[in-house]
Amino acid sequence: DAQATGDALREAAVAELLAARDRTTLLTSSVDDADLVKQHSPLMSPLVWDLAHVANQEELWLLRAVGGRDPMHPEIDPLYDAFEHPRAERPTLPLLTPREARRYGTEVRGRVLDLIERMHLPYGEPVGFGADLAHAGFAFGMVAQHEAQHDETMLATHQLRSGPAALTAPPPAAPADAAALPAEVHVPGGQFTMGTSAEPWALDNERPAHQVDVPGFWLDTTPVTNAAYAEFIAAGGYDDPRLWTADGWAHRQRAGLSAPLFWSWDGEWVRRSFGVTEPVVPGEPVLHVCWYEADAYARWAGRRLPTEAEWEKAARWDPAAGRSRRYPWGDEDWSPTRANLGQRHLRPALAGAYPDGAAPCGARQLIGDVWEWTSSDFLPYPGFTAWPYKEYSEVFFGPEYKVLRGGAFGVSPVACRGTFRNWDYPIRRQIFAGFRTARSANVPPAPRRGGVTA
Ligand code: AVJ
Numbered sequence: 543d544a545q546a547t548g549d550a551l552r553e554a555a556v557a558e559l560l561a562a563r564d565r566t567t568l569l570t571s572s573v574d575d576a577d578l579v580k581q582h583s584p585l586m587s588p589l590v591w592d593l594a595h596v597a598n599q600e601e602l603w604l605l606r607a608v609g610g611r612d613p614m615h616p617e618i619d620p621l622y623d624a625f626e627h628p629r630a631e632r633p634t635l636p637l638l639t640p641r642e643a644r645r646y647g648t649e650v651r652g653r654v655l656d657l658i659e660r661m662h663l664p665y666g667e668p669v670g671f672g673a674d675l676a677h678a679g680f681a682f683g684m685v686a687q688h689e690a691q692h693d694e695t696m697l698a699t700h701q702l703r704s705g706p707a708a709l710t711a712p713p714p715a716a717p718a719d720a721a722a723l724p725a726e727v728h729v730p731g732g733q734f735t736m737g738t739s740a741e742p743w744a745l746d747n748e749r750p751a752h753q754v755d756v757p758g759f760w761l762d763t764t765p766v767t768n769a770a771y772a773e774f775i776a777a778g779g780y781d782d783p784r785l786w787t788a789d790g791w792a793h794r795q796r797a798g799l800s801a802p803l804f805w806s807w808d809g810e811w812v813r814r815s816f817g818v819t820e821p822v823v824p825g826e827p828v829l830h831v832c833w834y835e836a837d838a839y840a841r842w843a844g845r846r847l848p849t850e851a852e853w854e855k856a857a858r859w860d861p862a863a864g865r866s867r868r869y870p871w872g873d874e875d876w877s878p879t880r881a882n883l884g885q886r887h888l889r890p891a892l893a894g895a896y897p898d899g900a901a902p903c904g905a906r907q908l909i910g911d912v913w914e915w916t917s918s919d920f921l922p923y924p925g926f927t928a929w930p931y932k933e934y935s936e937v938f939f940g941p942e943y944k945v946l947r948g949g950a951f952g953v954s955p956v957a958c959r960g961t962f963r964n965w966d967y968p969i970r971r972q973i974f975a976g977f978r979t980a981r982s983a984n985v986p987p988a989p990r991r992g993g994v995t996a
C-alpha cells in the first residue's frame with residue numbers, strides 16, 4: 543500500500559545517498575589536498591569543485607526546495623552553479639578549501655537525514671508544501687543520482703590525472719561461455735514501449751512512456767572489443783575519409799586522432815589506466831572512443847551504430863511477455879552478477895561476461911561495462927516536460943549532443959536502468975564510452991571482425 547511503498551522509498555533514498563557519499567569520499571580521500579585543488583584537464587573541474595557542488599545541489603534541492611530552509615551560505619551558490627562558470631575556469635574561483643568543502647557536505651547531509659526521517663513521503667496524491675518534489679522520494683533519488691553522476695565525473699578526472707595509481711580494484715570475473723556466443727542477435731520488429739512513466743526516480747528526459755515502432759534488426763551480442771578495434775586501426779581506418787562523416791573527418795584531422803584516448807604504440811598497443819600502463823586487453827570492450835570514431839568503425843565493419851530506440855528495445859523488450867522490462871534481465875534491481883556497475887572494478891569485463899544480465903534477445907552487457915554511443919541526437923520524447931529544472935535536460939536537447947546508453951563500470955546502479963539517457967558531444971573521449979554496432983534486416987551480414995573471444 544501507499545504507506546509501505548513510501549517507507550521503502552525512504553529507506554532506498556537514504557541507502558542511495560549514503561552509498562553515493564561513500565564513493566565521493568573514496569574518490570576525494572585517495573589523493574592529497576594539492577591534487578584535489580589542481581586541474582588535471584581543462585575538460586574537468588578540480589575534484590574539490592565536484593565535492594562542494596554535490597553538497598550545494600543537495601542543499602538547494604533537499605534543504606531549501608523540499609525542506610523550506612534558508613540558505614546556509616548563499617554567497618557560495620554562484621561558484622557552484624555549473625552554468626555560471628565553465629569547467630576550464632573553475633580553478634581560478636575562490637572555491638571552498640578541501641576541509642571547508644568536506645565540512646559543508648557533512649553539515650548538509652546531517653540536516654538532510656534529519657529531514658527525511660521526519661518527513662511524510664507522499665506516494666499517492668501529492669499534498670502540501672514541497673509535496674511535488676518529494677513525491678515518491680523523487681528529490682532524494684534525484685540528489686543521490688546527481689552525486690553518483692559526479693562520482694563518475696570524478697572517476698574520469700582520476701583517469702586523466704598523471705602520476706602513480708591512487709585507486710585500485712580487483713578485476714571483474716571472466717566470462718565462461720563467450721566462445722559459444724553468436725556475433726549478433728536478432729531483435730524482432732514491431733511496437734515497443736520506450737521510456738517510462740512508472741519508474742519513481744526516472745529523470746525528466748526518460749519520460750513519458752510512449753510507443754515506438756522499431757523494425758527488426760541485428761545487434762552485436764557484446765560491445766566492440768579492443769581486438770576488433772585494433773583491426774580497424776591496422777586496416778587504415780583512421781586514414782580513409784570515406785569511412786568518416788564530413789564533421790568526423792574534419793575532427794579526426796584537427797585533433798590528430800589515430801587510436802583511442804590513452805592508447806600508445808610500443809611494439810604492441812598499450813594503454814594507461816588509472817595510473818598503470820599495461821598492454822591493451824584484446825577481449826575487453828574498447829573504451830575512450832568518441833562518437834566519430836565509433837561511427838567510422840561501424841562503417842568499416844559494414845554496419846552502423848544502433849539508434850537509441852533500437853538500443854532500448856534490445857535492452858528492454860520481452861517478446862514473450864509483450865512488454866518492456868526495467869532492465870535487460872527483468873524488473874529486479876541490479877545485483878553484482880548482473881552487470882559491471884558501481885566502480886567495483888576499474889575496467890570493463892571481457893566481452894561476453896555477465897550471462898545473468900543478458901537481455902531476452904541474447905545481447906550481453908547492455909547495462910554496465912562501457913557507455914554505448916547510439917546514432918541518435920539527444921531529443922525530448924513526445925510529451926516531455928522539464929522537471930524539476932530546465933538545466934537538467936531541456937537546455938541540451940538538439941543535434942549537437944549524441945545519446946549514450948547503458949552505463950559503464952563507474953556508473954552507480956542508482957543512476958542506471960534500461961531507460962536512463964546520457965548525452966555528450968560527438969568529440970568527447972574522456973568519458974567511459976565504447977559502442978556496439980547494428981545492421982538493418984535488409985543488409986547482409988558482413989564478415990565477422992574481431993570476435994568476442996579475440
Ligand atoms: C547527464 C552526465 C551529461 O555530468 O553534465 C551532473 C549529469 N547534470 N550535474 C553532466 C549532471 C548536472 C550530466 N550528464
Ligand code: FE
Binds near residue numbers: 595599624688692
Ligand atoms: Fe552537477
